[in-house]
Amino acid sequence: MNPDIVKERQNASFDVQKLTYILDGGPEKTKRRREISLVLNDPDFDEEDPNFLSRSERYEQAVRKSAQMILKLREYGISDPAEINCYKSVVRGNFHESLGLHYVMFLPTLYSQCDQEQSKKWLPLATSFEVLGTYAQTELGHTHLRGLETTATFDPTTQEFVLNSPTVTSIKWWPGAGKTSNHAVVLAQLYTRGKCHGLHAFIVQLRHMDTHEPLPILVGDIGPKFGFSEVDNGFLKLDHVRIPRENMLMKHVEPDGRYVKPASAKLTYGTMVFIRSLLVGLSALVMAKSCTIAIRYSAVRHQSEIRSEPEPQILDYQTQQYKLFPLLATAYAFSFVGQYMTETYYRISGDINQGDLSELPELHAVSAGLKAFTTWTTNTGIEVCRMSCGGHGYSRSSALPDLYAEFTPTCTYEGENTVMMLQTAYLVKSYRQAKAGEQLRGIMSYLNDMEQRHVRAHPASARPALVDINDLSDLVESYKLRAALVESAAKSIQQELQKRRSHEDAWNNSAIDLVKASDAHCHYMVVKLFTDKLSEIGDPDINLVLTTLAQLYALHGIALNSGDFLQAGLLTVPQMQQIPVRIKELLCLIRPNAVALVDAFDFPDKVLSSVLGRYDGNVYENLFEWARRSPLNATEVHESFHKYLK
Ligand SMILES: CCCCCCCCCC/C=C\CCCCCCCC(=O)SCCNC(=O)CCNC(=O)[C@H](O)C(C)(C)COP(=O)(O)OP(=O)(O)OC[C@H]1O[C@@H](n2cnc3c(N)ncnc32)[C@H](O)[C@@H]1OP(=O)(O)O
Numbered sequence: 001m002n003p004d005i006v007k008e009r010q011n012a013s014f015d016v017q018k019l020t021y022i023l024d025g026g027p028e029k030t031k032r033r034r035e036i037s038l039v040l041n042d043p044d045f046d047e048e049d050p051n052f053l054s055r056s057e058r059y060e061q062a063v064r065k066s067a068q069m070i071l072k073l074r075e076y077g078i079s080d081p082a083e084i085n086c087y088k089s090v091v092r093g094n095f096h097e098s099l100g101l102h103y104v105m106f107l108p109t110l111y112s113q114c115d116q117e118q119s120k121k122w123l124p125l126a127t128s129f130e131v132l133g134t135y136a137q138t139e140l141g142h143t144h145l146r147g148l149e150t151t152a153t154f155d156p157t158t159q160e161f162v163l164n165s166p167t168v169t170s171i172k173w174w175p176g177a178g179k180t181s182n183h184a185v186v187l188a189q190l191y192t193r194g195k196c197h198g199l200h201a202f203i204v205q206l207r208h209m210d211t212h213e214p215l216p217i218l219v220g221d222i223g224p225k226f227g228f229s230e231v232d233n234g235f236l237k238l239d240h241v242r243i244p245r246e247n248m249l250m251k252h253v254e255p256d257g258r259y260v261k262p263a264s265a266k267l268t269y270g271t272m273v274f275i276r277s278l279l280v281g282l283s284a285l286v287m288a289k290s291c292t293i294a295i296r297y298s299a300v301r302h303q304s305e306i307r308s309e310p311e312p313q314i315l316d317y318q319t320q321q322y323k324l325f326p327l328l329a330t331a332y333a334f335s336f337v338g339q340y341m342t343e344t345y346y347r348i349s350g351d352i353n354q355g356d357l358s359e360l361p362e363l364h365a366v367s368a369g370l371k372a373f374t375t376w377t378t379n380t381g382i383e384v385c386r387m388s389c390g391g392h393g394y395s396r397s398s399a400l401p402d403l404y405a406e407f408t409p410t411c412t413y414e415g416e417n418t419v420m421m422l423q424t425a426y427l428v429k430s431y432r433q434a435k436a437g438e439q440l441r442g443i444m445s446y447l448n449d450m451e452q453r454h455v456r457a458h459p460a461s462a463r464p465a466l467v468d469i470n471d472l473s474d475l476v477e478s479y480k481l482r483a484a485l486v487e488s489a490a491k492s493i494q495q496e497l498q499k500r501r502s503h504e505d506a507w508n509n510s511a512i513d514l515v516k517a518s519d520a521h522c523h524y525m526v527v528k529l530f531t532d533k534l535s536e537i538g539d540p541d542i543n544l545v546l547t548t549l550a551q552l553y554a555l556h557g558i559a560l561n562s563g564d565f566l567q568a569g570l571l572t573v574p575q576m577q578q579i580p581v582r583i584k585e586l587l588c589l590i591r592p593n594a595v596a597l598v599d600a601f602d603f604p605d606k607v608l609s610s611v612l613g614r615y616d617g618n619v620y621e622n623l624f625e626w627a628r629r630s631p632l633n634a635t636e637v638h639e640s641f642h643k644y645l646k
């Protein structure tokens, strides 16, 4: 064990184990997660580092791993969805699996959209992995759902739908598992009796069940990408492909071609809401991994000098702390927001299953906004962690390049982040309702008292100084008032309408304000949920250290967005000048607990897969060993010497 890291652990002021329990949701859950993590000792999962493999080898390795996972899940009797998720995230490490989409999109779509008869047919096939599925929605030319071109035309004479990609731009593009899957959920515009009824989901067989040869359908892999090398993102061109009427999910077409409206057309989009909710938790996980690597490495890396003494640990540099500790605070904040998002998703989708759709718009708005907010923040955070590790952060051995490459598409898939932030129509609507005197419920209820607060952009000098910057509840209150930026967005729309612009143009001309409002709303939610969590934590040592992190999260956010807080008169200039001073004090308070705080995330070394983030801190000898495994070192003299240099 590296002596620096031993010393760090001795300095901790709280019980790491107890904090792990809080993150997991209780000691029983930690125990179970650790039992599941023992699978890492299984020699069947001993794999070569994918960084040393070609794309084709990586794909093959991923398929093998996916198949092994299925067999082992059966062998170990793991069937609870949360436990399957835990098992997979342990085995998957920092990469994706080839059957990922089958689990996260195909199966959930079947579960939520099959009627009884369809469930009876498709669920046994899909859960036994005879049917391997993908989710084909995006097209070469479109992702905006109303603009999708693929058609499904009902033919009552044969009781079939005819699926067609009429143009190049309508070719399905991106669906994972282009080579792996034999079925797809295809999203297409439904036509029956000559009328278009919008987007619906259909199950389409793509490949022969025994030979895996494609049916008369053009299907394949779209080629190498920024990351996602394990995943065969695919293309799919359908040329008048016929499928039985029974393959339309939720069966909205009667045998005579009559269309039966669903309770809400948006239920077809349910799987996206599910994944967006999951991505909030994934952001927390990846931020926590990145911080673990960068903070452990910063504790064992010595460089330069502060005083004329031996080289200090780089974690002692104030600037290093300023780079990493706000991200550490973010990892904790997002962990609690992830827990909230999961609970909210299951609560509201439970109501939806019972026929109560009243909270669907809020679920959509919250999941879209938090997905965008947390993935954007995490994406930039991983890169800060990588840079903070200097040159060794650039090596794939650090895992940080892989974490970045694998995570960055979360900002794009399941709804591009700007587009997701623009799903703030709900915010503006809520604002208008509150202004009209309606009492809002839930997370939007803070808009109820906006009129009394009169939060508007007028001179700070005309306002009382509301905020004690050392008081978390005051900080939550100022974030809440900043979230009233939605008022500016609503006003911008109003002004555009007064200039006789159409509603659509007024919306587009106010889009920057709308995204800002959405961002401020999400930021408020994160600060509030983090603060609320503190009241549940009885252990005084843990409460203290998490309160310090929550304060840092809140103040750092204000420092980054100082213009908003000043403009709205929520803070005075002298208070604003106090914030960097307080932030520096908080960095000093966090410093002795930094390693213990990342230890509490409890990532086994095999899951982190990072030479820099090793628990024992023995970085240098292992870096050397890792480099020696590079395929370029397989021979002492590379063949290129004989071919070109000699
Ligand atoms: C603790 C650790 C946890 C770890 C968990 C790990 C789990 C692993 C996670 C997964 C990881 C890896 C796997 C990765 C696999 C990659 C998957 C990628 C898959 C995809 O990308 S699939 C394709 C996704 N595509 C999109 O998301 C498209 C985005 N676009 C849209 O959604 C829509 O076009 C739109 C922008 C929302 C607009 O829709 P539409 O044209 O219908 O819009 P309207 O303007 O007409 O809106 C009408 C109305 O409907 C409301 N609305 C829109 N969407 C929804 C919805 N989903 N639900 C409810 N309501 C919705 C909208 O607000 C309007 O309301 P209004 O009329 O104004 O009241």
Ligand SMILES: Cc1cc2nc3c(=O)[nH]c(=O)nc-3n(C[C@H](O)[C@H](O)[C@H](O)COP(=O)(O)OP(=O)(O)OC[C@H]3O[C@@H](n4cnc5c(N)ncnc54)[C@H](O)[C@@H]3O)c2cc1C
Binding pocket: 101, 135, 136, 137, 138, 141, 142, 143, 144, 173, 174, 175, 176, 228, 233, 409, 412, 413, 414, 415, 416, 417, 418, 419, 422
């Ligand atoms: C790794 C990966 C895996 C994927 N897996 C799948 C899958 O399994 N199945 C599937 O169906 N799809 C999948 N996708 C596709 C993914 O869902 C889309 O890429 C995503 O929805 C974004 O759409 P787009 O690529 O068309 O971007 P575009 O919508 O073309 O975005 C380009 C730019 O235009 C801007 N823009 C677009 N619309 C607006 C607007 N209304 N207002 C303001 N700005 C706008 C965006 O902000 C962005 O800056 C995957 C994508 C990736 C990268």
